[in-house]
Amino acid sequence: MEPRSAAARAAVFGYFGINGTALALWVAHVPDIKRDLDLSPLQLGAALLVVAGGALVAMQVAGRLIDRVGSAAVTRISGVLLPLTLVGPAFAPSLMWLAVALALLGAANGLMDVSMNAQAVEVERLYERPIMSAFHAVFSVGGVVGAGLGALLLSLDVSREVSLPVAAVLLVVAAATTGGRLLGKAESADAEDDTEPGAAGRLPLLATLLGCVAFSSMVVEGAAADWGGVHLQETVDADTGVSALAYAAFAVAMTTGRALGDRVVARYGSVSVVRWGGATAVAGLALVVWSGSLVPILLGWLLAGAGVATVVPQIFTAAGNLSSDQSGAALARAATLGYFGFLAGPPLVGWLADLTDLSTALLIPLLLAVTVAFSGPLVRRATATGTVPAQPAAARDAGGLSSAGHHANEPSGEK
Structure with a gap:
């Protein structure tokens, strides 16, 4: 199985990279589209909201499809x-057609987000x-590649009517040549033999609670x-170039x-890593929130x-490991809540900043990070009731799962 699993892992890396690159290419062209369609900030905001709506709806559909036909097919x-x-966005002649195109983009991203993560769980x-963190690192790298490529093409005055279709063809070819190495439904089922079945038609409450942790993290x-650079401008009067360092440090x-996370999880266990x-x-x-100086603020975003x-x-x-018959739906629930946190968090911060100030408003993500720090018992319970990867001796010595089986017999063991 080792060559097969290595091939599947490489394929999942490919899909995470494709996803990150495609989304970053779209984002790089947002200012260009806004200018050419003469969109107001309100109109552009409404169009971007359509992307989110399409993704959130498709994520629910993705969970059901994965449980029915397998994550490989959906991916x-x-x-x-x-x-x-x-x-679609490259050729949209008006706000209405742009909204239609972005709804499709959001839906395709929602399907891909859940399905490729489900496939990653199976691999x-x-x-x-632990190998999950590396997949998400590749997504981030894909984002950097896509953003850089988009910026380069725009600087060379290559129109989006040329650059986006060409990029689409190249990414489609990459996806089509990679898909054959994904794990099929039968192979995935073999790896799920020890996963406990869930109650028919009803997701475990734990799936929702895990989603709440994802929500907090993604806020x-x-x-x-959305607010790191603005906060630097307001707090230390940073110019545009310096203020961009806030999100750069975070990213x-x-x-x-x-990139390093899987080694850390293998050594200390996922419960400790989340905590x-x-x-x-x-x-x-x-x-x-409280330093008020440039270097400590940048250090703070780095730590965050x-x-x-x-x-x-x-x-x-x-x-994704909670149950064998509803793993796709459980992962979709967690992904949807996490994605909603990424979308809803910045407006919530902005609303509170309007009432008080931005430093006070950033207490929202700070308090949600506190809930993440105390969410270890949820991860422990999930790893005790579902199928999880065996840990090396170092992780077991730190409180990880026993290697004698795929899941712990006692809820006190950490992943």
Whole structure:
């Protein structure tokens, strides 16, 4: 099974990279589209909201499809659909057609997001050790590649009517040539033999609670992306170039944390990683909120990024392993709540900032990071009731699962 699992892992890496690249290419062209269609900020905001709505609806459909036909089939289809949806925004002649195109883009991304994470969970079972964080690191790298490529093409005055269709074709070819190495439904079922079945038609409450942890973590991500630079401008009067360093520090720390995260999880267990990751994010956000100086604020965003880096990958792993017959739906629930946190968090921060000030408003992600730090028991319970990768001796010595079986017999063991 080792060559097969290695091939499947490489394929999942490919899909995470394709997803990150495609989304970043679209984001890079948002200012260009706004200018050419003469959209007001309100109109652009409404169009971007359509992306979110399409994704949230499709995530629910994705869970049911995965449980019915398998994650590989849904990943292959959505991996082709997402790049193709880049063509619509490139040629949209009006706000109405842009909204239609973005609804399709959001839906394709929602399908792909859940299905590729479900496939990653299945591949991780074969490896019997943590590998989920690395997939999310590749997504981040894909985002950097897509953003850089988009910026380069725009600087060369290559029109989006040319660049986005060409990129779509290349990404479709990459997805089509990668899909054959994904784990089929039968192979995935073999890896799920020890997973406990869920109650028919009803998801475990634990899936929703894990989703709430993902929500909290991704509120921190959304706040860093949308408000980190603005906070620097308001707090230390930073110019545009310096203010961009806030999210840069966060993103670099998060990508690095995800690249190293699997080794950390293997050594200390996912419960400890979530617990101390949340605590690190709390410390970082405390610096952001209360320091009032440039260097401590940048250090704070760096710590916050490192803290939340591996939280969502561990939550997705736990949700995807809750039950054999509803693993897709459970993962969809966690992913939907997490994605909603990324979307809803920044407006919530903005609303409170309007009533008070931005530093006070950033207490919202700080308090949610506190809940992440105390969510270890949820991850412990999930790993005790579902199928999880076996841990090396170092992780077991730190309180991890016994290697004698795929799941712990006692709820006190950490992943």
